[in-house]
Amino acid sequence: MKIAIVCYPTFGGSGVVATELGIALSKRGHEVHFVTYKQPVRLALLNERIHFHEVNVPDYPLFHYQPYELALSSKLVRIIKKHKIDILHVHYAIPHAYAGYMAKEMLKEEGIHVPMVTTLHGTDITLVGSHPFYRPAVSFSINKSDVVTSVSESLKTDTLRLFDISRHIDVVPNFIDMEATNHEFTDCQRDLMAHENERIITHISNFRKVKRIQDVIEVFYRVQLELPAKLLMVGEGPEREDAEQRVKELGIEDKVRFLGNSNEIDKILCFSDLFLLPSEAESFGLAALEAMVNEVPVISSNAGGIPEVNIDGVTGYLSNVGNIADMAQNAIRILHDDKTLRTFKDNARREAAKFDIHNIVPLYEELYEKVLVNK
Ligand code: GMT
Numbered sequence: 001m002k003i004a005i006v007c008y009p010t011f012g013g014s015g016v017v018a019t020e021l022g023i024a025l026s027k028r029g030h031e032v033h034f035v036t037y038k039q040p041v042r043l044a045l046l047n048e049r050i051h052f053h054e055v056n057v058p059d060y061p062l063f064h065y066q067p068y069e070l071a072l073s074s075k076l077v078r079i080i081k082k083h084k085i086d087i088l089h090v091h092y093a094i095p096h097a098y099a100g101y102m103a104k105e106m107l108k109e110e111g112i113h114v115p116m117v118t119t120l121h122g123t124d125i126t127l128v129g130s131h132p133f134y135r136p137a138v139s140f141s142i143n144k145s146d147v148v149t150s151v152s153e154s155l156k157t158d159t160l161r162l163f164d165i166s167r168h169i170d171v172v173p174n175f176i177d178m179e180a181t182n183h184e185f186t187d188c189q190r191d192l193m194a195h196e197n198e199r200i201i202t203h204i205s206n207f208r209k210v211k212r213i214q215d216v217i218e219v220f221y222r223v224q225l226e227l228p229a230k231l232l233m234v235g236e237g238p239e240r241e242d243a244e245q246r247v248k249e250l251g252i253e254d255k256v257r258f259l260g261n262s263n264e265i266d267k268i269l270c271f272s273d274l275f276l277l278p279s280e281a282e283s284f285g286l287a288a289l290e291a292m293v294n295e296v297p298v299i300s301s302n303a304g305g306i307p308e309v310n311i312d313g314v315t316g317y318l319s320n321v322g323n324i325a326d327m328a329q330n331a332i333r334i335l336h337d338d339k340t341l342r343t344f345k346d347n348a349r350r351e352a353a354k355f356d357i358h359n360i361v362p363l364y365e366e367l368y369e370k371v372l373v374n375k
Helices: 013-027 068-083 093-109 123-127 135-143 153-162 213-226 240-249 265-270 286-293 324-335 338-355 357-373
Strands: 002-006 031-036 050-054 087-091 116-120 147-150 169-171 199-204 229-234 256-260 274-277 298-301 316-319
Touching: 002 013, 002 068, 002 093, 013 031, 013 050, 013 087, 013 116, 013 286, 013 357, 031 068, 050 068, 068 093, 087 093, 087 357, 093 116, 093 123, 093 135, 116 135, 116 357, 123 153, 147 153, 147 357, 153 169, 199 213, 199 265, 199 286, 199 324, 213 229, 213 240, 213 274, 213 324, 229 265, 240 256, 265 286, 274 286, 274 324, 286 298, 286 338, 298 324, 316 324, 324 338, 338 357
Parallel strands: 002 031, 002 087, 031 050, 087 116, 116 147, 147 169, 199 229, 199 274, 229 256, 274 298, 298 316
Antiparallel strands: none
8 A cells, every 4th residue: 555644753652653653564565655844753764665755834924824734735635646645644633634634625626535544642632632722623634534543542532522523433552563672681781871779760751741740750759768769861841941950959960860852762761670651641651661662660640541551560550640659659669679670570561562563553554454445
């Protein structure tokens, strides 16, 4: 099949999933065309089956806001015609499903019918899309999609609760490549980050409010009072400065390292002992899954789809949002002896295997095939 993928090319989970999906589809023989404003961060090499088309928005002074949806839908029309695309797969409802629908309608005028698959990732539904400003456009774009998928059962429930949806929603969970992280966990160069007797605790995110960065710091503060530990903070975002300030106030600057954005997540997770994800909302929690595949147990909130990934008492522990004391206690419970930590590490990788790319990508292929038959 020839598949056009529209996504955000940044470090966010939706862009990562869309990119990894495209790469996996190309390896399975499909021709994949990424259409976005920048080459996706995880898309290293292009080849005869992976193409990248940049959406340019001409900077015209008359426009106060440059019309990205217009540029994207026009670009989609050109790409779909030129490359005879079979399926349009858009990740994130706004504005991608909206622009995709416009492209579909323009093509219909020329007798070209391209089915659109829309994958909902979370923030487009729970945080941004449900705002009254956007709600009608989001409902409309979802209802006009030929196939709608959500990355967790929880997100499906939220979508049906928050919007007026007439479409069936298929749950296709996010995935990871078990083989790609099949490295030797003893050869992780952890001595670069911590002393031998210290546990390494990691948090990775875009440091937005929804991630509750202050909780990460507070949980770590309590843990390091009980056992020797270091905290690695990976990512960039608006909450970073306040977090650094809090670390200073607590007098733990020598134990916390802010590493910024990284393309070497697996290397960092390889020497991590515990992952913290205390988010306010999380449709899936791809970062938790990436930790688990690297044998890192997860201490998280029980928000949204996280319980579908992090299994309480098995791969880590779940607490109510904001319950720092419970999170710290659970973290200490896992970290305080090697045997318990080993059990949680093994469980984390074993449970992550359920989300192996080889199990999940065929689910998308089946949906593509089904919609093409009914075209
Ligand atoms: O979490 C973010 O801030 C990024 C966001 C995105 O839109 O890329 O992530 C969402 O999609 C990911 C991939 O499906 C999910 O793993 C995240 O849980 C989800 N984030 C939220 O729901 C807050």
